[in-house]
Amino acid sequence: MSWTISDIRTFLAVLDAGSISAAAARADLSKSVVSKRISDFEAALGVALFTRHAGRIAPTDSAFALAERLRPALADLVAATESVAGPEAPLRGRLAVAGPMSFGLRHLGPVIAGFARAHPQLEVVLDYDDQLTDLGRSGFDVALRIGWLRDSSLIARRLCEDPHALVASPDYLARHGPILSPADLAGHEAIGYLNARLSEIWPFGPEVAPPRQGRITANNGDAMRDLAIGGLGLALLPLFIVHDALRDGRLVRILPDLPQRRLPVSVVWPPTRPMPRKTRAFIDHIADAFAEDPPWQRGV
Amino acid sequence: MSWTISDIRTFLAVLDAGSISAAAARADLSKSVVSKRISDFEAALGVALFTRHAGRIAPTDSAFALAERLRPALADLVAATESVAGPEAPLRGRLAVAGPMSFGLRHLGPVIAGFARAHPQLEVVLDYDDQLTDLGRSGFDVALRIGWLRDSSLIARRLCEDPHALVASPDYLARHGPILSPADLAGHEAIGYLNARLSEIWPFGPEVAPPRQGRITANNGDAMRDLAIGGLGLALLPLFIVHDALRDGRLVRILPDLPQRRLPVSVVWPPTRPMPRKTRAFIDHIADAFAEDPPWQRGV
């Protein structure tokens, strides 16, 4: 019994998704197909990749070790098959784009729709996930990132800058006291962001101490905005998320004149040589799209 | 339409074999299957890999470029899947062994049969071909080589040494005159070896000039021996090929006391890291098998 590319892709998908059911849902396959592919793959390799207990699976150490080698090998294979078409040949294959949820939903849709229309034979996959930290996960070609980059192994191109706003609801300030200077921040709590510590994304410089992180956290910017509107604390959020709430008064800006370092919005990709044509095309496309200031920055 | 591992393997096989019919024969598939896989692969990639004319195919430049990238990528994928089994797991997968035709037929059969019996889940492929020069051709894991190695990118382990004999038939010597000293060689012709120039494998050192290469050449040692027996010239051949013909007088040794550098017999493999377990196991096995002098060297 031998393995197939589908077996490998399915294995990596299950590892990423954490369960057969989730991987099946993502791949639009039935659970039985995914389950069988995993079993067949294990039989072909002669090793258990997952342990089974009470209708749950857990990856083995072998699974992680195998994935570590399969991902680049599969990427090379795919890159090889996609490299062979001439420069004028239509783009084909599969381009996976990752990005933050709120940013993606708001600003990437039309841009990527335009790109997909321009390349009808290219399969485009969007995966919006605020927790995304590892471009090495199976199948991603490019990612959008907000903030200063931690992973220096990736190549980055800055698209624009994203100012943040420290906000609170009027109700919150009425109950907890106004904030008239940076020193006043110490007496307040901020709604936490599950995927990054406040100090990591604090844009006002080290001389302004951030408020302490409160007992409320969320893993999504829109959720944090809603919690802030509900009066549960201060929130440091991208302007594009709070723009409307600021305009209609549900939130107010805290210390709006404080100078800040704007957070960059970048597209990043792994340093594959030669660069796949589809990756080049996408990066050029999105750079063009962001060449002028985004709408949420006009008038602020 | 997407491609499969079978498509890739079939493409590389056709490139190696030079025709769909030959590749089909080698793979024990029908011509129509191989033809369809090539067509499907071309459709999936959106590029022509072969040109067709009057029932013949020829590879395009794209085919060579693609193969150059697919071979290592496929090898990485296979290595990854084979790396995952623990050290005590039975060897599985596919081990391809290349070697010279005559040597392989005579001396490798029992050795490799023993190895195959010890590892019942491992598929073993033997490819005896005197012209084999490129271990990079698809699918070879190890090769046996006779002679000094040209390709320093391979790792070699010497198994034994292989003396050669310069021989001729009594009839040839009766017609062309005896050879009493090295200087007499100049007046004679040697049957050529299609895969190596005589000067490349001449074991008697530069101070002994080889005879000139004649109009008769062959690509196989046994064929050269038979041509020598037929009186068509001198032949420089491994002892294991001419051993029996020397014993029964059909050939006689020329200048048998001339000191020579024995040609090494080595097993070679590419420097893959980590070394596949199957490759390690095979090399150890064949080194053990050749640890004592081979039978054709006893009594000479």
Place this chain on the structure above:
DNA sequence: CGCGCGCGTTCGCAATATCCGAACGCGGCT
């Protein structure tokens, strides 16, 4: 403590893909 839930596995069945052999057209060789 009992029930409902979500998970993964297995099985039978239908749909799809794969493989084979025959037939055909092409150009080269005798």
Place this chain on the structure above:
DNA sequence: AGCCGCGTTCGGATATTGCGAACGCGCGCG
């Protein structure tokens, strides 16, 4: 001119794949 070997195409048989239902398991909740 006829034969040969090549690659392509097609219809049919076979094998594989994918699906949904049913089941057993342990966990969490009331």
